[in-house]
Amino acid sequence: MDHAPETLVLPTLPDVVRIGPNDAVAVALRALEAGERIDVAGAALTVAEPIARGHKVAVRSIRAGAPVHRYGWPIGTATRDIGVGDHVHSHNLVTNLRAEEPYDYAPIAPRPQRAPGDWRFRGYRRADGSVGTRNEIWVIPTVGCVARTAERVAQRAAARHREQVDDVVAFPHPLGCSQLGDDLDGTARLLAALASSPNAGGVLLMGLGCEENQLAALLERVPQGRRDRIRTVGAQMSVDEYDAAAQAIDELVAIAAQDQREEVGLAALRVGLKCGGSDGLSGLTANPLIGRIADMVTAAGGQAILTEIPEIFGAERLLMQRAANRQVFDDLVALVNRFKRYFIDHGEPISENPSPGNVAGGITTLEEKSLGAVQKGGHAPLMDVLGYGERLRRPGLSLLEAPGNDAVSTTALAAAGATITLFSTGRGTPLGSPVPTLKLATNHELAARKPAWIDFDAARVLDDGLDAAAEALMTRICAIASGESARNERNGERDIAIWKRGVTL
CATH class of the missing domain: 2.30.130.110 (Archaeosine Trna-guanine Transglycosylase; Chain: A, domain 4)
Incomplete structure (x- = not known):
């Protein structure tokens, strides 16, 4: 087919x-x-x-x-x-999965896209033309040595500026030093991309001073147009790092407090597409529903980002058929085979996925999991393939390099530019990311049992049909994009995880 x-x-x-x-x-x-x-x-x-x-x-x-x-x-x-x-x-x-293999370029005519409807949300327009769903101050440490310091800085500032910006949040992590080459480059690229997020009205980059991931070099990776919203503090160079950080955040808040929400269409939305804790119903309810939302957003001129490369193994040809041109196809083939080689080089089978929770939920092979997972990408043409830590470049559907790990992949989506992420789950998870991370339950039982985690019951697809469920979900998305809190935000689940691929010194 x-x-x-x-x-x-x-x-x-x-x-x-x-x-x-x-x-x-x-x-x-x-x-x-x-x-x-x-x-x-x-x-x-x-x-x-x-x-x-x-x-x-x-x-x-x-x-x-x-x-x-x-x-x-x-x-x-x-x-x-x-x-x-x-x-x-x-x-x-x-499973029938094999290691690296050749693929034929055999594009198919794109499926006609439905009119997306006149959906609107109220977001923050940035100088580069992007639109954020939040206006927050982010504190991003360059290195794990100041991770806890960054958290304390953000907590104090959040209390001080509660009414002026949406929030002040720190994103601690353990990396930034004792890394080499591509591994260090990946960390720096990811953090610089996060610092460029439209959801950040201002960013404090907080370093120690002696780390490999130097503040000055990290700042150089941030686009020039975003740097007026960034401040830096080096703890070793400051008499009092807390006082220096407080002053820097006060400056950023003074700028960000001038920002106001304005009404925009779906062309301004950047939606991340994610699944985790999948079950046998994921490919029947939540993932096709997310795919319908992705189609609505991209048809309107917006952007959708699919990731989790190991979870397209066995279904990659569906995406290859939809490559917008030969270059996108070649980039996708290279990414899939590179990721398979990553498994092989570490002595692991490429079919090790699904997880024990997936198996308990009814998923047997990685092909089955992947065929359900790629439905999150809808039916739009694939317009671009992004490397880990790269940012969105063009409208439409993009595929982003990242593993299936929930924390790593949701972080990569936010760094790529997603301003809201749709996350389907059949088993449930409280995990969040730097941006609103909406959890869609694949079944009624989970939605009823974990209401504090779940933002939308996608099993209504089987009750009401895909069209009605998509209308209801888009209403919810626009409300959250306009400022209503997602469950992960209410629960304080705002974390990042960086993909570490090299040696540690």
Whole structure:
């Protein structure tokens, strides 16, 4: 098939859902008992054994050695004969993933994009033309040695300037020294990109003085047009680093306090696309819903960023088909094979993912996880491929180099320029990032059980249909982009993690 399918729009909630008409499996929307008779696309079958919600049931016989299809694509190979009604999972299905491989440039015509609608939000317009969803002062340490100092500086300043800016937040991390070469470069590039975020009305870069990641060199990486909103403090060079930092933040607040929200359209939105703690329903509810939002934003001229490169293995051809041109295709091929080599060079199989939580939720192979995960990118053409720590360059959908790790990838999205991130989850997580990080539950049970974590119940896709759910989610996105707090912000979950790839001295 040419395109990843959208979630089925069902008038009533069935027992199971099968996406592709030729799929050998369907996904249980509730726990199924052995001996139950269930309906699959108008045909009845008997469940052979207990099957948990989110897990797969065979809807036709599968011979040992045959490919098993879900979403219309193979998700692995049967290791033994599988009968109708059997549970299909790790005990009878294995991955087909291989190491580096050649890919053919075979672009397909882009799917016509729907009119996005006249959605608006109130954001902060920056001098470079970008629009932030927040007007905060960020304190970014160059090195882990002053991480706690930066936290204390931010806490004191937040209390002092509570009514003048949206917040004062520090982003501590343990790196910035004892690093070499590309590893140090990656840390510096990431921090400089974060300092350029539209959500930061001002940034204090706080260094120690003797670290590898020197303040002056870091500042040089920040675009010239952003430097009037940046101050620096070196702790070793200051008589009192707390006093120096307080004065610097007071200056930044005086500037940022002049900023006012103004109404803008979706063309001004930069949305990060992320999943974590996925389950068997992720590819049926939350991820296709995020994909619809990505399509709405990019159709309006806005920007969407997909990442987690190991979680496109097995589904990368879907993105390659959508490459806007040969250069984007070549960049994507190079990135995928480079990431596979990264695994191989460390003696790890490229198919080690899914995680134990994913497996418990019904995901069996990395191909299956990836086919669900790439649906967050919708159907828009892929316009650009970004390296780790690089910033958005053009409108539309971009793919960003970063691992699947939730903290590392959400940080990379914020550094690339995302001003809000949509994060689907079937298991739940409180994790946040520097920008509002909206959690979308893949199932009703999680949304009901963890309301303090979840911003939106994406399982309503199966109740109300994709269109209605997208309208409701976009309403929520615009409200949060206009200043309403996301759950991660209410809970104080605002962290960064930097991808460390080299030796430590």
